[in-house]
Amino acid sequence: MDDFTMVGIRPAEQRPPVRRARRQRPWLALVVLGLLVAGCLAAPLIAPGDPGYLDLLNTSKAPCSQFPFGTDAMGRDLFRCIWHGGRVSLFIGFFATLLSTVIAVVYGSASGIAAPWVDSGMMRLTEILLSVPDLLVVLFLQAIWGKASPVSISVIIGVTGWYSISKVVRTQVRQLRASEYVVASKAMGGGFLHILRQHLAPNFLSSIMFMVVMNVRLAIACESTLSFLGMGLPLETVSWGSMLSLAERALMTNAWWVILIPGGFLVALLLCLTEVGNWLRQSASKVESNL
Amino acid sequence: MKRNPFAYYGKKLAVFFLSVLVLSAAVFFVAQLAPTDPLLAYYGERTEKMSVEEKAQARARLGLDAPVGVQYLRWLENAARGEFGISYQYKQSVTTVIGKRIGNTLILGGLGFVLTFVGSLLLGVLCAWKEDSLLDKLLCRLGTVMSAIPEFWLSLVLILIFCVRLRWLPSSGAYSVGKAKDLADRAVHLILPLVVVILGHLWYYAYLIRNRLLEEVRADYVLLCKSKGLSKRQILFGHCLRNTLPTYISLMAISVPHILGGTYIVETVFSYPGVGTLSYEAARMADYNMLMVLSMLTGVTVIFCNLLGQIINERIDPRIRAEEEREVARNG
Numbered sequence: 001m002d003d004f005t006m007v008g009i010r011p012a013e014q015r016p017p018v019r020r021a022r023r024q025r026p027w028l029a030l031v032v033l034g035l036l037v038a039g040c041l042a043a044p045l046i047a048p049g050d051p052g053y054l055d056l057l058n059t060s061k062a063p064c065s066q067f068p069f070g071t072d073a074m075g076r077d078l079f080r081c082i083w084h085g086g087r088v089s090l091f092i093g094f095f096a097t098l099l100s101t102v103i104a105v106v107y108g109s110a111s112g113i114a115a116p117w118v119d120s121g122m123m124r125l126t127e128i129l130l131s132v133p134d135l136l137v138v139l140f141l142q143a144i145w146g147k148a149s150p151v152s153i154s155v156i157i158g159v160t161g162w163y164s165i166s167k168v169v170r171t172q173v174r175q176l177r178a179s180e181y182v183v184a185s186k187a188m189g190g191g192f193l194h195i196l197r198q199h200l201a202p203n204f205l206s207s208i209m210f211m212v213v214m215n216v217r218l219a220i221a222c223e224s225t226l227s228f229l230g231m232g233l234p235l236e237t238v239s240w241g242s243m244l245s246l247a248e249r250a251l252m253t254n255a256w257w258v259i260l261i262p263g264g265f266l267v268a269l270l271l272c273l274t275e276v277g278n279w280l281r282q283s284a285s286k287v288e289s290n291l
Numbered sequence: 292m293k294r295n296p297f298a299y300y301g302k303k304l305a306v307f308f309l310s311v312l313v314l315s316a317a318v319f320f321v322a323q324l325a326p327t328d329p330l331l332a333y334y335g336e337r338t339e340k341m342s343v344e345e346k347a348q349a350r351a352r353l354g355l356d357a358p359v360g361v362q363y364l365r366w367l368e369n370a371a372r373g374e375f376g377i378s379y380q381y382k383q384s385v386t387t388v389i390g391k392r393i394g395n396t397l398i399l400g401g402l403g404f405v406l407t408f409v410g411s412l413l414l415g416v417l418c419a420w421k422e423d424s425l426l427d428k429l430l431c432r433l434g435t436v437m438s439a440i441p442e443f444w445l446s447l448v449l450i451l452i453f454c455v456r457l458r459w460l461p462s463s464g465a466y467s468v469g470k471a472k473d474l475a476d477r478a479v480h481l482i483l484p485l486v487v488v489i490l491g492h493l494w495y496y497a498y499l500i501r502n503r504l505l506e507e508v509r510a511d512y513v514l515l516c517k518s519k520g521l522s523k524r525q526i527l528f529g530h531c532l533r534n535t536l537p538t539y540i541s542l543m544a545i546s547v548p549h550i551l552g553g554t555y556i557v558e559t560v561f562s563y564p565g566v567g568t569l570s571y572e573a574a575r576m577a578d579y580n581m582l583m584v585l586s587m588l589t590g591v592t593v594i595f596c597n598l599l600g601q602i603i604n605e606r607i608d609p610r611i612r613a614e615e616e617r618e619v620a621r622n623g
Contacts, residue, residue: 254456259447274438278435
């Protein structure tokens with residue numbers, strides 16, 4: 001009998017179980033987001049009429065019973081503009097994100113499946129692209145494209161916004177590509193797109209979801225900044241950003257509503273998207289502090 | 292076995308020059324696709340009154356008639372001699388125009404960068420120190436809200452409050468008329484743009500520091516430090532923070548271009564006479580020579596800062612160096 005058996009096995013101290021703090025569903029953000037989207041979709045019902053209509057008798061009117069949100073320096077009814085313009089902002093947000101997500105998924109999967117040297121080259125390229133400030137590239141491309149429309153802006157934002165998602169997709173694909181079902185599918189003659197759709201996408205979709213939501217936010221913010229600078233949508237195309245391009249003039253006439261109301265809607269939308277995105281990320285695992 | 296430092300820095304330098312070259316070519320060729328006529332930038336309204344022959348002559352004089360490739364090589368040759376041509380819009384050498392403005396941007400961007408760096412470090416440590424406390428939660432909430440506000444709108448609201456309503460601060464420019472040398476006057480003009488630049492970036496980096504620190508305090512060595520009898524402050528500052536710093540510093544190097552990009556927007560909103568407003572004008576007016584130099588200036592900063600970040604990451608952090616050496620030893 002040696003010392004060990006005498007003392008016996010002392011069970012290793014157990015760490016307290018990992019506390020997974022599931023973040024609560026952000027009800028407030030979801031409800032506000034729903035209301036905003038519904039309001040914009042139902043714009044012709046809520047605020048009938050042409051948002052671009054210039055009521056020259058009522059310019060720069062403060063909010064009153066006739067114009068609940070006031071009018072801008074050109075006599076447009078802001079209440080009407082908000083709901084109609086929101087459609088354009090949302091369209092740009094979703095279309096640009098759709099585009100960037102598709103590019104990211106295809107590029108990321110291709111890189112993940114490719115030979116190591118192709119893969120490292122492709123990833124190096126995204127790193128270079130990622131380091132350039134987006135807004136400058138977008139500004140530059142828009143200056144070259146010339147006349148801006150919601151579609152042109154979405155395309156430009158879309159083609160400059162896929163880098164970080166593609167990196168995540170690539171990492172996931174790299175882990176998945178050796179798994180039996182992918183190999184089996186390949187052996188049975190499944191093509192790249194088939195494997196991507198059937199086997200890879202369902203696996204990495206959940207991990208890029210939050211980035212996709214954040215991309216909607218980025219696209220909407222980018223459009224509004226561009227339009228504000230006068231490089232984005234022209235004044236005639238009402239969006240929340242182009243409404244704010246009148247802000248400089250509003251500052252001179254002290255017309256706070258022209259700045260605060262469209263901006264408030266914009267920030268509310270961006271904030272809701274951030275909340276939803278953060279919730280999707282679900283702040284990984286929460287381990288007790290050793291400190 | 293150590294890697295040869297000359298080979299290391301030589302390789303980085305080669306990458307730098309190659310990237311700059313590729314960038315210059317890319318910008319040059321893409322800029323040619325713009326539909327705006329550069330003659331418009333040079334002659335303004337008069338362009339419309341010019342006959343076809345006059346336009347052709349003007350093009351030949353400005354060297355715009357040659358094929359794009361030739362134009363690019365010509366530009367490259369001049370650039371090597373430090374000549375970047377004249378701005379079509381200002382009718383002055385591009386370097387003179389930029390030289391007058393770049394100081395303003397450096398002051399705004401530099402101050403903004405330093406204050407963001409220090410501020411986010413302090414905020415991040417504070418939040419990590421008081422993890423899950425009311426203060427931490429409050430600051431995190433505030434950060435989420437702030438990060439959802441576009442910079443240009445924040446600028447507008449601040450102008451509305453402090454310039455239009457309260458009339459405390461000036462809303463545009465870098466100094467009042469005739470007071471270019473007055474430091475106090477410049478400082479007053481700098482307050483609002485600076486606040487926007489800082490608020491636009493502070494939270495992101497503070498949040499990053501907080502999360503890195505929170506990961507760090509869950510490492511096993513913290514238990515060892517605690518059993519050694521070190522105080523919370525000693526562990527956090529002496530060990531945890533030290534471990535996160537290399538990553539943070541390299542990240543901050545990479546963040547320079549982003550803060551620079553933010554400065555450009557802020558400059559435009561506040562009509563601050565810096566490089567940002569200049570590049571915005573150049574893009575609108577198709578002032579090629581100007582656009583070229585400005586894009587290159589931004590691009591070179593970006594590339595340089597990224598390389599710097601990499602070097603800091605690979606050289607300063609002893610853990611990475613040790614790993615590298617082990618790998619070299621293993622591979623022979």
